[in-house]
Amino acid sequence: MKRKNSVLSFAGVVFCLLLLLLFNKTFDSYKMRIFNLCAIYITLGLSLNLVNGFTGLFSLGHAGFMAVGAYTCALLTLSPANKEMNFFLQPILPFLANTEWPFFPALLVSGLCAAIIGFLIAAPVLRLKDDYLAIATLGFSEIIRVIFTNTQRLTNGALGLKGLPNYTNVWWSWGVAALTIVFMIRLMRGSYGKALKSIREDEIAAEAMGIDVFRHKVISFTISSFFAGIGGALLGHLLGTIDPLMFRFLLTFNILLIVVLGGIGSITGTVIAAIVVTVLMEVLRVLDSSIDFGLFVMKGIPGLRMVIFSALLMAVILFYQRGLMGTNEFSWDSLGKRLRRIKKRGPK
Amino acid sequence: MKKTCTLLACGLLILAVFITGCSKDEGKEAEPEVIKIGVFEPMTGANAAGGAMEIEGVELANKLYPEVLGKKVELVIVDNKSDKVEAANAATRLVDKDKVTAIIGSWGSSFSMAAGPIVQNSQVPTVGASCTNPLVTKGNEYYFRVCFIDPFQGTVMANYAYNELGARKTAIVQEISNDYSVGLAKFYTDAFKALTGDEKAILGVANYNTGDQDFTAQLTNLKQLNPDVIFAPGNYTESALLVKQARELGITIPILGGDTWEAPEFLDIGKAAVEGSVFSTFFTTEVPITQESEKFLEEYRKAYGKEPASVTALGYDAYLVILDAIKRAGSFDRVAIRDAIAETSDFPGAAGIISLDENGDAVKSAVIKQVKDGGFVYLTTVEPIK
Numbered sequence: 202m203k204r205k206n207s208v209l210s211f212a213g214v215v216f217c218l219l220l221l222l223l224f225n226k227t228f229d230s231y232k233m234r235i236f237n238l239c240a241i242y243i244t245l246g247l248s249l250n251l252v253n254g255f256t257g258l259f260s261l262g263h264a265g266f267m268a269v270g271a272y273t274c275a276l277l278t279l280s281p282a283n284k285e286m287n288f289f290l291q292p293i294l295p296f297l298a299n300t301e302w303p304f305f306p307a308l309l310v311s312g313l314c315a316a317i318i319g320f321l322i323a324a325p326v327l328r329l330k331d332d333y334l335a336i337a338t339l340g341f342s343e344i345i346r347v348i349f350t351n352t353q354r355l356t357n358g359a360l361g362l363k364g365l366p367n368y369t370n371v372w373w374s375w376g377v378a379a380l381t382i383v384f385m386i387r388l389m390r391g392s393y394g395k396a397l398k399s400i401r402e403d404e405i406a407a408e409a410m411g412i413d414v415f416r417h418k419v420i421s422f423t424i425s426s427f428f429a430g431i432g433g434a435l436l437g438h439l440l441g442t443i444d445p446l447m448f449r450f451l452l453t454f455n456i457l458l459i460v461v462l463g464g465i466g467s468i469t470g471t472v473i474a475a476i477v478v479t480v481l482m483e484v485l486r487v488l489d490s491s492i493d494f495g496l497f498v499m500k501g502i503p504g505l506r507m508v509i510f511s512a513l514l515m516a517v518i519l520f521y522q523r524g525l526m527g528t529n530e531f532s533w534d535s536l537g538k539r540l541r542r543i544k545k546r547g548p549k
Numbered sequence: 550m551k552k553t554c555t556l557l558a559c560g561l562l563i564l565a566v567f568i569t570g571c572s573k574d575e576g577k578e579a580e581p582e583v584i585k586i587g588v589f590e591p592m593t594g595a596n597a598a599g600g601a602m603e604i605e606g607v608e609l610a611n612k613l614y615p616e617v618l619g620k621k622v623e624l625v626i627v628d629n630k631s632d633k634v635e636a637a638n639a640a641t642r643l644v645d646k647d648k649v650t651a652i653i654g655s656w657g658s659s660f661s662m663a664a665g666p667i668v669q670n671s672q673v674p675t676v677g678a679s680c681t682n683p684l685v686t687k688g689n690e691y692y693f694r695v696c697f698i699d700p701f702q703g704t705v706m707a708n709y710a711y712n713e714l715g716a717r718k719t720a721i722v723q724e725i726s727n728d729y730s731v732g733l734a735k736f737y738t739d740a741f742k743a744l745t746g747d748e749k750a751i752l753g754v755a756n757y758n759t760g761d762q763d764f765t766a767q768l769t770n771l772k773q774l775n776p777d778v779i780f781a782p783g784n785y786t787e788s789a790l791l792v793k794q795a796r797e798l799g800i801t802i803p804i805l806g807g808d809t810w811e812a813p814e815f816l817d818i819g820k821a822a823v824e825g826s827v828f829s830t831f832f833t834t835e836v837p838i839t840q841e842s843e844k845f846l847e848e849y850r851k852a853y854g855k856e857p858a859s860v861t862a863l864g865y866d867a868y869l870v871i872l873d874a875i876k877r878a879g880s881f882d883r884v885a886i887r888d889a890i891a892e893t894s895d896f897p898g899a900a901g902i903i904s905l906d907e908n909g910d911a912v913k914s915a916v917i918k919q920v921k922d923g924g925f926v927y928l929t930t931v932e933p934i935k
Contacts, residue, residue: 230671231645234638286688290735347758350726359728363662363684440637441666444659445726447633483638489592489628503592503628 206533225371233371234439235483240374241435242475244381246459247468248428253457254466254528255389256421257401259335261453262322263429265342266315268349268448270430271437272356274311275365277302278438283364290360291353304368308434315430316423318345323422327415339450349445361444369439377435381428385468388424397421401466462517464524469531474524485510583623584881586611586871587643587673589654589664594631599656599860603678606857606864607653609849614868617875625649633663640664644671650881651675653867656860658682658728665689674887676870678863679831682728686909693890693909695866695898696831697933699729703736705829705915705931706780706805711744714803716777718752722767722791724783725756733782733807752776757791759784764791768798782807789818796822803827811859816923826920827928832859832900833916835927841869845899859900866898904933 224236245263252260279287281299292298302310326337349356356362388394396417399407408414437443459478463470485506492499517525529535588607590600604626611624625647629636636655643649644667651674655661658680668675668691677685677694681702686692710716719741724730738751752774755767768791771779781791781804792804808830815823834856837843845865849857873896874889875881894904901913917928 229645230667231638231641234641238634238638283688287684289683289687290731347726350758351756353731359726359731360682360684361659361662361728363665364688367666436634440633440663442633442659442662444633444662444728446659451632482635483642486627486642490626501626503626504597506628507593507630 209533221371221375235479237369237371237374237439239476239479240371240378241369241432241439242456242459242479243378243472244374244428244435245432245456246463246471246475247381247385248425248432249453249456250460250463250466250468250471251385251388251397251428252421252425253460254464254471255394255401256397256418258327258418258422259331260338260422260425261335261450261457262338262342263425263456264448264450264452265345266319266426266429267433267436267452268342268345268445269318269426270311270315270433271443271448272349272362273314273430274307274434275362275437275443276300276355277307277310278304278366278368279362279364280366286364287357287360287362288354290357293357294354297355304366304373304438308431311434312427312431315433316427319426319429320419320423323419327418327422339453342448342450342453346445346448349448356445359445361442361446363442365438365441365443367438367441369435374435374439377431382468382472389468393417393420398466458514462514462524464521464526464528466528467524467526467530469529470524470526473526481513482506482510583621584617584875585623585625585647585649586868587640587647587649587652587654588624588626589629589636589639589643589652589660590626590656591631591660592626592628596631596657599679600629600631602858602861603654603656603864605849605853606678606861606866607868609845609852609861610865610868610872612852613844613848614872617872618879618881620881622872629655629660631657631660633659636660636663637667640667644668644673649673650875650883651871651886653678653864653871655680658685661685661692665692668692672883672887674871674874674883674890676867676890678867679860682732683908683910690891690909691887693870693893693905693911695870695900695903695911696863697913697915698910699732700736701912701933702807702829702915703733703738704740705917706733706807707737707740707744708931709827709829709917710778710780710803710805711741714778716803717745717747718750718774718776718778720752720771720774720776720779721754722764722771722779722781722783723754723756724759724787726759727783729807729809730783734780737780737782757783757787759787761787762790764794765798768795768800772798772800776802778802779804781805783809785809785812785815786818789815789823792826793819793822808859811918811925816920819920820923823920824922827917829915829917829931830859831913831916832862833918833927836930838901838914838930839897839899841897842899862898862900866900866903869898870896870903 249263252258276297277300280301284293322341329337350359396412400414400417404414459474460471463474488505488509489501489503491501590604591597592600615622627639629639643652653676656679661677661680662685669689675692679696680694681696681698683698686694721734723734742750753771755771757764781788788806788810804826806828810828811830834846870893874886878885878889896903904912906912912933914933915931918925919928
């Protein structure tokens with residue numbers, strides 16, 4: 202049974218790779234952009250899920266860590282000529298003026314920077330619980346944004362940066378997403394993952410069993426910030442421009458939406474929800490323009506797309522109260538069981 | 550059972566959406582005698598009001614000038630949700646899916662910047678209406694705009710303060726989280742220093758954030774410096790509160806601002822306190838600048854029954870500039886249209902005579918207005934520095 206499953210998994214991975222190749226060949230840049238966004242949101246969703254879902258800490262600071270990652274990566278990879286163009290109000294700090302790194306090290310450093318900030322914030326903030334933790338992390342993410350707005354010579358302030366090289370392609374975005382998925386699965390299966398889940402279920406019981414609660418929380422928070430930083434950097438390089446206003450708390454809520462919709466504490470759920478939300482937002486665009494029903498033409502109402510999107514969200518949450526997947530994960534065994542059940546029901 | 554039924558209903562709803570979406574696309578292919586101009590604007594979210602005003606202008610222009618080179622012009626309007634990621638998606642959609650000939654947009658420089666690399670790579674000429682951040686067009690040969698940019702507006706106000714008000718010392722209050730305000734303050738500073746020849750002509754700069762309510766700390770500090778005039782560009786809500794609080798603190802010197810002040814909210818919040826405030830803007834309804842302005846004013850009042858905002862006139866102009874370029878290019882080739890737009894000079898638009906400089910920014914006259922008796926009154930027109 203186990204052997205059969207790993208063969209199936211291997212086949213699944215090969216199938217996904219082929220699919221990537223196929224999409225890379227056939228998609229135009231519009232579909233490609235949506236496809237890349239799906240992968241970036243998977244990375245971001247999984248990193249938030251690690252804290253909110255698996256460790257049970259309600260954090261709302263994700264946008265702040267994304268901002269740290271995006272700005273670090275942008276400042277490291279921007280060419281000196283582009284930097285000069287961007288910083289026309291005040292010159293850039295001299296030590297950054299001539300750095301032009303390749304993408305990979307810049308991406309790693311941006312993740313590390315976000316992780317360091319996450320680590321520093323974790324120490325005071327994680328003494329709080331529930332709503333208070335949410336407020337404190339939200340506050341910290343806003344502080345990061347306000348600092349970036351005011352450091353004119355480091356981040357170009359409210360003007361933002363443009364001309365970021367378009368490094369984010371299907372291999373980077375989906376490569377990072379796949380790595381994140383594998384990392385999260387390995388982490389959750391190991392002793393750290395079990396410890397994190399036990400903290401989520403009952404902190405006092407976990408402590409009684411000899412788990413260093415505070416240390417585990419800090420580790421979870423730092424890892425989450427690391428991936429948030431990398432996701433932010435990828436997003437910045439997909440857009441080619443960033444500014445502080447982009448990293449408002451609304452961005453955190455977009456990702457929180459993905460996590461909650463997929464199921465708080467489910468890797469599979471986050472992956473599914475990230476893809477569904479990103480694709481649905483674009484598909485529903487037809488609602489905004491005028492629709493020809495044959496008999497009559499309905500004039501487009503701007504914003505109708507958002508109404509339908511919200512209605513669909515509510516419908517899903519009403520029927521799946523714990524998100525699409527709850528805390529369940531995808532496995533070949535459960536899929537097999539489900540298929541067999543459908544088969545049994547079939548002939549009746 | 551109930552659950553399955555509901556799910557089925559949901560599924561059907563989505564399916565219906567897909568089908569209507571598809572059938573619409575087929576309908577479009579049946580009539581190739583149409584050229585498409587894409588418009589991406591914030592129609593939902595925080596900046597929806599601004600986007601709606603620009604769309605009014607573009608739609609009015611489309612109604613008055615529905616044809617070019619014998620082909621019907623169709624507008625494809627997409628929403629960017631006041632969100633940078635969505636703005637990039639919307640622009641890519643216009644380019645790849647709708648295959649538009651040119652693009653207009655967007656309110657908010659940040660969203661325009663997100664579309665920048667996309668229109669540049671796919672070579673679609675794009676004209677912004679009211680995005681004033683210099684970075685939008687800088688280094689992007691496919692992005693243009695029909696409004697003047699912060700350097701000019703800052704310079705205009707510095708000149709006004711120096712020549713008309715006889716000011717020699719200025720204090721500045723800027724909205725630090727707003728690219729527009731920061732840019733304006735910077736260029737005002739440069740111009741004012743050059744005019745007075747005094748490096749210390751700017752006595753102090755105070756900052757505030759978008760959404761702030763209390764400015765008494767900043768204003769008390771500035772009051773002690775004893776300036777001749779205060780320059781305070783920023784959002785209308787914050788600015789109105791700021792002027793109000795300044796008057797309450799006994800600051801009687803003139804307070805100057807930028808084009809964002811021209812909003813009914815500015816008067817509603819500020820009431821009597823904002824009387825006498827002076828600001829620069831693009832356009833005035835009192836003194837039509839060109840023949841096109843008269844036509845625009847008349848048609849707008851007829852269609853909407855109110856006075857147009859200046860960004861509406863700019864949206865109108867963006868459409869006209871593109872149409873004019875297509876006529877001059879004599880083809881629908883995007884690169885030819887781009888070259889024609891770049892050559893635009895002395896084009897009579899509704900909001901002034903437009904000439905585009907080498908960056909793709911409009912060089913045009915500015916209007917200075919004052920708040921008087923609870924309304925905006927035209928003071929003077931400032932010609933561009935060529």
